[in-house]
Amino acid sequence: MPAKMKGNLYTHSSEETEAAGARLAESLQGHEVLAFFGDLGAGKTTFLKGVISSLTGCSPDEITSPTFNYLNIYEGEFPVYHFDLYRLTATEQFEGAGFSEYLRGDGVCCLEWAEKIESKLPRETIRITLQHQGNDCRLITIL
Ligand code: ADP
Numbered sequence: 311m312p313a314k315m316k317g318n319l320y321t322h323s324s325e326e327t328e329a330a331g332a333r334l335a336e337s338l339q340g341h342e343v344l345a346f347f348g349d350l351g352a353g354k355t356t357f358l359k360g361v362i363s364s365l366t367g368c369s370p371d372e373i374t375s376p377t378f379n380y381l382n383i384y385e386g387e388f389p390v391y392h393f394d395l396y397r398l399t400a401t402e403q404f405e406g407a408g409f410s411e412y413l414r415g416d417g418v419c420c421l422e423w424a425e426k427i428e429s430k431l432p433r434e435t436i437r438i439t440l441q442h443q444g445n446d447c448r449l450i451t452i453l
């Protein structure tokens with residue numbers, strides 16, 4: 311990912327956060343792991359609506375968090391794997407379900423609540439942290 315994508319940015323609406331996700335998507339090659347950190351309602355899914363709609367052409371309205379099934383798969387130029395690990399209780403559960411292969415294979419692997427599998431994240435993982443800054447303001451840090 312280009313160095314210019316990294317660092318802090320502030321958004322002031324969900325539209326701005328989605329647009330930031332779409333911008334990031336343009337710099338992806340198709341084999342990255344994107345790890346998302348941040349509280350409930352911080353904007354992880356909103357950011358991913360931008361990323362996934364940009365990568366696959368599907369409508370942002372169709373992109374929802376796979377809270378109960380852990381994984382949604384989208385087809386585009388390359389596959390996009392969207393995980394929501396909120397309900398995961400142990401890293402071994404992720405491995406046991408056979409999900410680890412998605413961290414290594416082709417495609418872009420996006421993980422909400424990535425801290426649940428911190429020890430499994432590849433070294434080159436792109437880390438995206440969203441923080442509430444009051445009202446509709448969010449601080450987004452990309453590392
Ligand atoms: P998460 O996936 O982190 O739990 P969501 O993206 O599902 O969060 O929800 C974020 C909520 O906050 C949405 O209701 C969205 O409309 C609202 N919101 C308000 N301001 C922003 C902003 N600047 N960026 C992202 N979401 C925002």
Ligand code: MG
Pocket residue numbers: 354355375394422
């Ligand atoms: Mg979410």
